[in-house]
Amino acid sequence: MKILVPIKLSLDTSQIKFDESTGEPIYEAIPKKISDADKCAIEEALKIKDKYQGAVTVVTIGSTKDHYRMLRDAYAMGVDEAYLIKYDSPEYIPANQVANIIKSFFEKHGPYDVILMGQWSNDTHSSSLQGMLSSLLNYPLMPNVDKLDFDGTFFIGSSNMEDGTYTFKAKPPLIISVSTEANLPRIPTLKDILRAKKMPINELNISDYIESIGKLDIVKVSRYVVERLRNIIKIESEDDVAKAIDMIVNVLKGEGLI
Amino acid sequence: MNFEFSEEEEMFRDSVREFSERYIQPKWVEVDESNKIPYDLIKKMADQGLFGIPISEEYGGMGGTYVMTAIAVEEVAYYDPAVAIAVYLLLNNGWPYALELFGSEEAKSEILPKVVSGEAFFGIASTEPQGGSDVAGIKTFAEKKDGVWILNGEKSYISGVREVTELPMGGGWFLVAKTGSLEWGHRNITAFAVLPKWNGKLKDGFKPTIYEEIGRGGLSTGGFILENFEVEDKYVIGELNKGFYHVMEGFNLARILVAAACVGSARWALDAAMEWLRNRKLFQDRRLSSFQGIQFKLAELYADLEAARLFTYKAAWLADKIYKEKAEGYNPKDLNIPVALAKMKAPETATRIYEEVLKWHGAYGYTKESNVYRGWIGTFSYTIGAEGAQNIMRIIIARDLLGREYVRG
Numbered sequence: 310m311k312i313l314v315p316i317k318l319s320l321d322t323s324q325i326k327f328d329e330s331t332g333e334p335i336y337e338a339i340p341k342k343i344s345d346a347d348k349c350a351i352e353e354a355l356k357i358k359d360k361y362q363g364a365v366t367v368v369t370i371g372s373t374k375d376h377y378r379m380l381r382d383a384y385a386m387g388v389d390e391a392y393l394i395k396y397d398s399p400e401y402i403p404a405n406q407v408a409n410i411i412k413s414f415f416e417k418h419g420p421y422d423v424i425l426m427g428q429w430s431n432d433t434h435s436s437s438l439q440g441m442l443s444s445l446l447n448y449p450l451m452p453n454v455d456k457l458d459f460d461g462t463f464f465i466g467s468s469n470m471e472d473g474t475y476t477f478k479a480k481p482p483l484i485i486s487v488s489t490e491a492n493l494p495r496i497p498t499l500k501d502i503l504r505a506k507k508m509p510i511n512e513l514n515i516s517d518y519i520e521s522i523g524k525l526d527i528v529k530v531s532r533y534v535v536e537r538l539r540n541i542i543k544i545e546s547e548d549d550v551a552k553a554i555d556m557i558v559n560v561l562k563g564e565g566l567i
Numbered sequence: 568m569n570f571e572f573s574e575e576e577e578m579f580r581d582s583v584r585e586f587s588e589r590y591i592q593p594k595w596v597e598v599d600e601s602n603k604i605p606y607d608l609i610k611k612m613a614d615q616g617l618f619g620i621p622i623s624e625e626y627g628g629m630g631g632t633y634v635m636t637a638i639a640v641e642e643v644a645y646y647d648p649a650v651a652i653a654v655y656l657l658l659n660n661g662w663p664y665a666l667e668l669f670g671s672e673e674a675k676s677e678i679l680p681k682v683v684s685g686e687a688f689f690g691i692a693s694t695e696p697q698g699g700s701d702v703a704g705i706k707t708f709a710e711k712k713d714g715v716w717i718l719n720g721e722k723s724y725i726s727g728v729r730e731v732t733e734l735p736m737g738g739g740w741f742l743v744a745k746t747g748s749l750e751w752g753h754r755n756i757t758a759f760a761v762l763p764k765w766n767g768k769l770k771d772g773f774k775p776t777i778y779e780e781i782g783r784g785g786l787s788t789g790g791f792i793l794e795n796f797e798v799e800d801k802y803v804i805g806e807l808n809k810g811f812y813h814v815m816e817g818f819n820l821a822r823i824l825v826a827a828a829c830v831g832s833a834r835w836a837l838d839a840a841m842e843w844l845r846n847r848k849l850f851q852d853r854r855l856s857s858f859q860g861i862q863f864k865l866a867e868l869y870a871d872l873e874a875a876r877l878f879t880y881k882a883a884w885l886a887d888k889i890y891k892e893k894a895e896g897y898n899p900k901d902l903n904i905p906v907a908l909a910k911m912k913a914p915e916t917a918t919r920i921y922e923e924v925l926k927w928h929g930a931y932g933y934t935k936e937s938n939v940y941r942g943w944i945g946t947f948s949y950t951i952g953a954e955g956a957q958n959i960m961r962i963i964i965a966r967d968l969l970g971r972e973y974v975r976g
């Protein structure tokens with residue numbers, strides 16, 4: 310089984326710092342790392358490989374030191390091949406173009422039986438890539454899986470949606486997107502890391518995969534500010550507690566909350 | 568000159584950090600309270616390859632460097648600032664590595680894989696009731712009778728006594744004893760791998776006691792009496808009557824990791840303190856971090872910590888030159904001063920940092936809930952002298968600076 314895992318370098322959201330005056334993130338102060346769900350996708354791919362053999366390929370777009378490091382980390386986890394589609398402009402690549410780049414990567418290096426990917430990335434959460442790829446490659450999509458099993462023939466995935474838990478079943482070829490609930494990714498040992506050091510990072514030219522990068526500028530990112538009503542109900546003595554409760558209920562009713 | 572860690576060292580640090588965040592951080596207080604590191608945590612550390620970092624692959628180890636070993640100890644101590652787990656880790660890397668350097672092939676292939684797999688403990692037993700600093704004055708005596716060594720004596724304040732008796736496989740120590748004569752001196756000491764419990768069986772002639780200590784709860788300290796305790800010849804470590812020199816090299820190696828543990832724990836204390844200083848507000852909503860009286864102290868403590876860290880990694884780097892790369896022109900004795908600097912500076916810096924951090928936390932720091940005190944008492948074990956008293960570090964530095972003959976009188 311050949312498995313492709315497209316991965317993205319994103320902000321380490323556990324270490325986000327905001328500029329207190331503008332409410333904007335201080336990008337230089339935030340470390341970059343592989344998107345959490347993408348790491349879970351690698352883990353699922355490796356679990357299949359451990360049990361049923363196969364080869365796991367990861368691919369990413371970028372060219373910073375952190376991109377190389379991310380691919381080295383993927384090797385340490387146990388993937389077989391890592392590709393870097395070199396793109397060194399800071400310009401944001403819209404999801405439809407990422408989908409097209411991965412499609413042409415798939416055509417040049419594939420086919421792959423399964424594409425495993427993270428449900429969304431830490432920093433944009435758009436979840437759009439999976440659907441676009443499914444449509445471009447004409448592969449069915451098993452979306453947002455929280456638990457995945459493979460019995461050698463069928464993939465069985467379950468996904469906790471707002472209205473209940475959905476259980477899907479499908480044979481490859483297939484695209485599966487996984488959430489961060491799917492697993493606890495393995496932590497490489499020193500031996501894994503020393504082995505990873507010897508693996509090649511295959512560099513590719515982005516111009517061989519797409520003609521030009523279109524534009525979708527992110528002009529501003531700011532922190533959510535929750536506006537508080539500051540509706541304060543004061544009571545003088547304990548005897549007024551019941552009265553205060555009534556007043557709170559009335560306020561909540563007035564806001565249409567209950 | 569290069570002050571950067573390599574990419575694989577950085578990757579290894581991140582992997583130990585991730586492991587510690589996942590498995591050690593949620594447990595460290597419980598470990599300190601319950602006086603025990605759960606065996607499943609020891610096994611997890613073994614599966615992660617943390618007990619054989621500098622050990623060669625032929626003995627099941629990771630084949631890593633000593634710098635990497637120090638990195639692992641520093642990170643584990645950051646997530647276990649009470650340092651019991653970090654010390655368990657450092658003993659089971661430093662002393663098995665000393666065994667690899669000097670032990671017999673038979674002893675190494677028997678003991679090392681079991682330590683790496685987490686089934687056995689292997690520490691150091693040098694201290695005796697009459698005083699730990701005076702290694703030349705030890706009284707434990709080993710005599711060869713009918714091809715077997717018979718050991719008699721008492722060791723005290725030894726880490727891992729309960730662990731050796733409780734681990735399923737067992738374990739023991741790099742132990743020094745007098746051979747030939749009991750006279751005070753360096754040239755009649757031999758090192759042995761003494762395994763009171765091995766393959767799950769307790770041997771005759773080993774009488775352990777466990778001490779009740781004030782800190783570093785997760786790892787036991789105890790003593791034991793050896794009474795006609797038999798040791799096979801294959802367990803002699805290195806050359807006969809050269810044990811003093813072998814154990815001193817072992818101490819140099821272990822002390823680097825002791826310093827790394829103190830640095831990791833103190834780094835946690837400063838990070839926790841900075842979080843507190845940024846958020847604690849008084850005097851009309853001013854942050855504690857806005858007062859210069861606090862900023863100056865923080866800067867001084869950070870400078871001391873950074874110095875201790877540089878001493879530590881310089882010593883680890885030098886250990887790699889000597890033992891791993893066997894680089895020309897580097898000798899084991901070159902480690903004496905760099906290691907003594909690290910072991911003198913790191914524990915004292917750590918306890919000083921803790922003292923200030925406790926004060927910054929005000930009354931909250933004095934509560935058990937704040938947990939800061941655990942790191943304070945934990946690292947204090949090393950200002951007392953586990954792996955060598957502080958004044959002994961000063962003696963080593965002064966002796967090597969002035970010259971042996973000039974410090975005698």
Ligand SMILES: Cc1cc2nc3c(=O)[nH]c(=O)nc-3n(C[C@H](O)[C@H](O)[C@H](O)COP(=O)(O)OP(=O)(O)OC[C@H]3O[C@@H](n4cnc5c(N)ncnc54)[C@H](O)[C@@H]3O)c2cc1C
Pocket residue numbers: 690691692693694695696697698699700701723724725726727783788948951952953954955956957958959962
């Ligand atoms: C938690 C803990 C764990 C330990 N684990 C181990 C272990 O696993 N294995 C092991 O072998 N030992 C272990 N020890 C013992 C440790 O190595 C000794 O405490 C240390 O060597 C000092 O010996 P001592 O306690 O007998 O003090 P002493 O040697 O009696 O020294 C007492 C004091 O006198 C000072 N002093 C001694 N000589 C001089 C001098 N010439 N000039 C100036 N000052 C001097 C010392 O600095 C010290 O402050 C452990 C100790 C502790 C606290």
